[in-house]
Amino acid sequence: MDISTSFLIDEFSESSQSKTYVENILQELYTTEKNYVKDLKDIIQGYYNPLFKEIPYNDFNGIFGNIKSVHKFNRKFLKNLSQCKEDVVEVSKLFISHEEDFKVYTAYCTDYPKAQQILRDYSHYPEYNLKLLRCQQHLRHPLPLYTYLFKPVQRVLKYPLLLQNLISHHDSDAVGYDVLLAAHECMLRVAEDINEVKRNQEKVERLIEIQNCIEVRL
Template sequence: LPEGDGERPLSLASTLSSGSSRDSRSLFGSTAALPSSATPPEQSEDDIDLELSPAEPEPAPDHHRNGDGKARFPASPVVARAMAPDPKLTYLDRVVMEIIETERMYVKDRSIVEDYLAHIIDMSNLPIQPEQVCGLFGNIEDIYEFNSELLQSLDMCESDPVAIARCFVDKREYFDIYTQYCTNYPNSVAALTDCMGSKTLATFFQDRQAALKRSLPLGSYLLKPVQRILKYHLLLQEIAKHFDSDEEGYEVIQEAINTMTGVAWYINDMKRKHEHAVRVQEIQSLLINWKGPDLTTYGELVLEGTFHVLRAKNTRTLFLFERMLLI
């Protein structure tokens, strides 16, 4: 939270969520250690499309914080320079500016989600249960806190690409909070769909969107953490492409790329395993008079599909596990 805000009472989401920004636990009950390095995939020769011309900033919304003042996001010198670009800036300078500026806008977007959450907590008459709040927002408060700190660190780098890269290396362990958020994201979508089925809640979300003067609905803001965590390594790759490999600090940039690529791979792998585990439980619940062991003992679900069997009238559904074929 920005400095100067009073101590905020523990919210429903943070009370019922198992994650925290400093002692994150995975959905499997143990601390997940992110890989410190990984071999990055072969890079494309084409640069990614950087949004180097920043859009006109929107006025900051009022963020309800139980009587506290507005959350403000003062423009840094980096953003000020981006708004009036210097023709002498190199492409590398612009990549660094892009990382910082988009991080600032991303943190601002997280504060918008915090506004929705704060109003839901304050309005006790809304027809929404605590477990729905947890499913909808996940550990978004942890992400807001962490990325606010990351933004402060990036601002202190004074546009030094090596210092920018070192920020990601130094904070690698804290990105684990994104594993929990991304794994929960399908639940978030389902919870929002359920909420929009309630006329009262649908009206509440529409009213908050209008009050915040935002064209995007809540669902778009809930997706952004999933998109952002998978973009960091691409931005860092742009730094490496335009940084002299013989210059001091290049190895730090490569370490940052490996770190954030490892984070992206780890998140995708954990999300896939979680989805498969949920699917196995669904299959187990559909089996009638099953006398065998729990399906989880046969390893991960590899493939499933419906097939026509020769000389059989009906189709058969096959589930291929690591150690069993279930028909």
């Protein structure tokens, strides 16, 4: 075997291996998306609906936020993903086309700490704690509600990582590589928007705390 033939074989082997990696990552994206949408459905059917009239309205909104809107969007996203799940370029285009829709996560993620606090408070009230426990047992969930409410926060921050993995194992000379890069940048913007809103919210809360301290001293 001459050097040129050996080089071609090695190059083909690397290309084939990269293709397998990409296929595996695309499969992971689709499988985890399907499981995630099911988790959202479980939360809505197992907690949201049964508790709608069982706990105070403000607490209810504080706990669940806009989770129904998140679920509605991701059902649509999953349906679209199922139609192109083996095509990295089409998957990339899907993320780009839904950049505005992903902003539904901004409100959810910034409100999640409030949900945590309400649920912590509820742990001291047997009446409300029992209602939550019954829902958890009915769903056969091994963990309490707040861990499942964290899933949307995890998911929206997972997308850039999955896209980065695709970039790492995709041929930079291949057609559509630029679209993949654009999809990654798109989801980084979504994550940055969420972080920016959270930072601004924390600044406002801090100013309110300072104002309250001043008023107390006066």
